[in-house]
Amino acid sequence: MKTNVKISGSQLAGILFLSQVFALLNFTPPGNNEVKPWLVLLGILIGFVVKVLFFVPFYVLLGREKEKNLIDVGYHAFGKGGVIFAILFLVYLVFIAGVTTAQFTSFLNDRLFTGTSQLIICITLVLAALYGAYMGIEAIARTASIAAFLLILSVVFVGVAVIPRVEVLNLKAFLPPSAQELWQYTLPFISMPTDLLLFALLRPQMKGNTKKSVIGSFALTTAVLWVSTFFIYTVLGGLASRVTFPFYTLSTLAEVSIFRRLDSVHMMIWVFVTFIRLSVIQFCIARVLGYMLPFKVRRSYPAIGAALVLALSIWFTSRYGIFYGAYLFQYTPFVMVLFVLLIPAVLLVGQLIRKKGKNEEKN
Amino acid sequence: MKKRISCLLLCLLLIWSLCGCVKTVQLNERAIVEAIGIDYQNGAYVVTLRLLDPNEPDAEGFLSVSEGETILDAIDHANRKQGREIFYNHNNLLVMGQQAAETGLTYLTGLMDAAGHARPNTSVVLARGKASEVIAVSAKEGLSAKELDTAIENEEKSGAVLKAYLIDVAKRLNDGSGSFLLPTVSANEDSLMLDGAGLVKSGKLAGFLNTDDLRGYLWLAGNLEDAVFTANDEEYGNFTLAIKNSKGEIVPTLQDGKLGFSMKVTVKAHIPILKNGEEIAQDREKQQKLMATAELAIQNELLHTLDLFQKKNADVFRLEERLSQRYPKEQEERRKVEGPTVFQLPTKITVSVHFIGL
Numbered sequence A: 001m002k003t004n005v006k007i008s009g010s011q012l013a014g015i016l017f018l019s020q021v022f023a024l025l026n027f028t029p030p031g032n033n034e035v036k037p038w039l040v041l042l043g044i045l046i047g048f049v050v051k052v053l054f055f056v057p058f059y060v061l062l063g064r065e066k067e068k069n070l071i072d073v074g075y076h077a078f079g080k081g082g083v084i085f086a087i088l089f090l091v092y093l094v095f096i097a098g099v100t101t102a103q104f105t106s107f108l109n110d111r112l113f114t115g116t117s118q119l120i121i122c123i124t125l126v127l128a129a130l131y132g133a134y135m136g137i138e139a140i141a142r143t144a145s146i147a148a149f150l151l152i153l154s155v156v157f158v159g160v161a162v163i164p165r166v167e168v169l170n171l172k173a174f175l176p177p178s179a180q181e182l183w184q185y186t187l188p189f190i191s192m193p194t195d196l197l198l199f200a201l202l203r204p205q206m207k208g209n210t211k212k213s214v215i216g217s218f219a220l221t222t223a224v225l226w227v228s229t230f231f232i233y234t235v236l237g238g239l240a241s242r243v244t245f246p247f248y249t250l251s252t253l254a255e256v257s258i259f260r261r262l263d264s265v266h267m268m269i270w271v272f273v274t275f276i277r278l279s280v281i282q283f284c285i286a287r288v289l290g291y292m293l294p295f296k297v298r299r300s301y302p303a304i305g306a307a308l309v310l311a312l313s314i315w316f317t318s319r320y321g322i323f324y325g326a327y328l329f330q331y332t333p334f335v336m337v338l339f340v341l342l343i344p345a346v347l348l349v350g351q352l353i354r355k356k357g358k359n360e361e362k363n
Numbered sequence B: 001m002k003k004r005i006s007c008l009l010l011c012l013l014l015i016w017s018l019c020g021c022v023k024t025v026q027l028n029e030r031a032i033v034e035a036i037g038i039d040y041q042n043g044a045y046v047v048t049l050r051l052l053d054p055n056e057p058d059a060e061g062f063l064s065v066s067e068g069e070t071i072l073d074a075i076d077h078a079n080r081k082q083g084r085e086i087f088y089n090h091n092n093l094l095v096m097g098q099q100a101a102e103t104g105l106t107y108l109t110g111l112m113d114a115a116g117h118a119r120p121n122t123s124v125v126l127a128r129g130k131a132s133e134v135i136a137v138s139a140k141e142g143l144s145a146k147e148l149d150t151a152i153e154n155e156e157k158s159g160a161v162l163k164a165y166l167i168d169v170a171k172r173l174n175d176g177s178g179s180f181l182l183p184t185v186s187a188n189e190d191s192l193m194l195d196g197a198g199l200v201k202s203g204k205l206a207g208f209l210n211t212d213d214l215r216g217y218l219w220l221a222g223n224l225e226d227a228v229f230t231a232n233d234e235e236y237g238n239f240t241l242a243i244k245n246s247k248g249e250i251v252p253t254l255q256d257g258k259l260g261f262s263m264k265v266t267v268k269a270h271i272p273i274l275k276n277g278e279e280i281a282q283d284r285e286k287q288q289k290l291m292a293t294a295e296l297a298i299q300n301e302l303l304h305t306l307d308l309f310q311k312k313n314a315d316v317f318r319l320e321e322r323l324s325q326r327y328p329k330e331q332e333e334r335r336k337v338e339g340p341t342v343f344q345l346p347t348k349i350t351v352s353v354h355f356i357g358l
Helices: A009-024 A037-062 A070-112 A118-135 A136-166 A179-190 A194-205 A210-241 A246-253 A264-288 A296-319 A320-329 A333-362 B003-016 B070-080 B098-103 B109-115 B131-140 B146-157 B166-174 B211-221 B284-312 B319-326 B327-335
Strands: B030-041 B044-051 B062-069 B085-087 B094-095 B123-127 B180-187 B192-201 B204-209 B222-235 B237-253 B258-270 B345-358
Touching: A009 A136, A009 A194, A009 A264, A009 B284, A037 A070, A037 A194, A037 A210, A037 A333, A070 A118, A070 A136, A070 A194, A070 A264, A070 A296, A070 A333, A070 B044, A118 A136, A118 A264, A118 B003, A136 A210, A136 A246, A136 A264, A136 B284, A179 B222, A194 B109, A194 B237, A194 B327, A210 A246, A210 B166, A246 A264, A246 B237, A264 A296, A264 B098, A296 A320, A296 B003, B003 B085, B003 B192, B003 B258, B003 B319, B030 B098, B030 B146, B044 B094, B044 B131, B062 B070, B062 B131, B070 B109, B094 B098, B094 B109, B094 B146, B098 B123, B109 B166, B109 B327, B123 B146, B123 B166, B131 B180, B131 B192, B146 B180, B146 B192, B166 B180, B192 B211, B192 B222, B192 B284, B204 B284, B211 B222, B211 B237, B211 B258, B237 B284, B237 B319, B237 B345, B258 B284, B258 B319, B284 B345, B319 B327
Parallel strands: B030 B085, B030 B094, B094 B123, B123 B180, B258 B345
Antiparallel strands: B030 B044, B044 B062, B180 B192, B192 B204, B222 B237, B237 B258
């Protein structure tokens, strides 16, 4: 696995964008009983602002530390106790990779190729991602740039093609929301901080302006999500909350002149997106394993990580109830509070205490 | 060296997945569905599938009829009856029999949800009679489902029929009112006739609209193009407008605290040639008189259709939703006091016809 290569800020932005926009594939708008499209659209915009705020502690911790990731910062602040952060990151990344694999497997199995073996899809996805992880972050980043371009092109095509079907009436009335409603509709867009955590781990692999790259990726994700959600609501209306894969349903309706029935082409792009997301997560898992396993087995880190992901994804695909619970869990505030608020806060405090100690030693 | 061997092994493992993860079905082992007809008779659903013969794609194909307690049950029986694997992805048309539509259409959403039985952009038509007859005549006449679909598309512009996709039906069924129109087709011995529409209310067929009634709806809801409209003038007799295009608009209004609607229809039409062959291109006065006559005739047609919807209490224009979007508070209050129905609210109708040159 190539670990000493650096990627540019825009390449990092591409990776973060793809890893986050994957949520669109299975995106079901919040609000089961009463659909409030304006609130969902507002929630996406507020989500952007909140995520920028979430980025501040990460920037304070890593903005100037060019050679350290968040776990390094943990080790620096707490010595051997830093392994706790490595364990937490490993658990989260394996969990997210497992859910992603199971989610995409279920999508392929439910919508595109019914009757396919879920086991084979899981194995293929994880193996392909393992190959990506072995190729290193630069190879992933180059592929991500192409995938991001294709995805944006696909969203634009779907958007343009469904314009004749847009019914603004489906947006319903905009009523000033209560604080509770705002929270309820913003939470899904801020609760899964995969992009922030990937940045926290990939920091030493990047060069260039971190602020610009990360906030740029947030902005791009927000724009794609907002536009897609707008079309999902105005075209599908109340049905948006009933269908399992609203964006896929939208793509089945996208026809322009001789370009028809391109849903499978759109979905090929999603395969690409899933591959990137899984590759980068598996790459990060391998890096995290480096803090826990002996150095002499370093070449096996990606394979060990892939085995963990595969085992979890197979378990998820064979137990729908557990998978559904896991899928919902990733959107709970727990993950967000732990990784975006608690861990950075603890590290900041740890850093401050260490600095203070050093200063006292000097004096 | 070890790394190269690892990469090679990984590639070999990936090749293993290239053989695919579903069993191979050869084309001659497939029965490709082109159209589905759904009927309801004697307490059971009857599904008629028009299947293409992959060996002779230009032939009229063959029909497969099966029965079941539910639609999916009937489709499942069709699968079992066929020696081939039924392939639904190329299905272009869904024909609902009259009785099946009267029983209820809510299961159509389920048909879209169920894996691959019908794509969201499948055309839906309502048969005046049995769906199986429509499917049989279309097969006998060699009229492909795609051709029938194109015919509906063209006729919609002329105002004789309107087009509906499965996704639209699913959307309206999901709405509060559940009222919408479906194109209708009737089968004679050797021909199919597209005319008018079926009115669906609360998910069930509630009646039919003839072509004139439907045009009343399309003035407001659709975009008529290249249609013709004949009106009668006391002085000049019958004259026909060749409509270039027409657009309708419904805007909720609030005047003196009272909710209402403003309905506007704008028509662009070629200057008519009168019954006696007289041209009026240069006669401004005659043009204005005929314009006023045409505007009145269109308005009457529109009022007639609104009256029809009112009698059926079918909110096809989604008037309640329009009020809720534009004036949510006032609409909520209106609903609380249970005042006049949405059709009884003050409505201002404006029709303007613009003649354009030859």
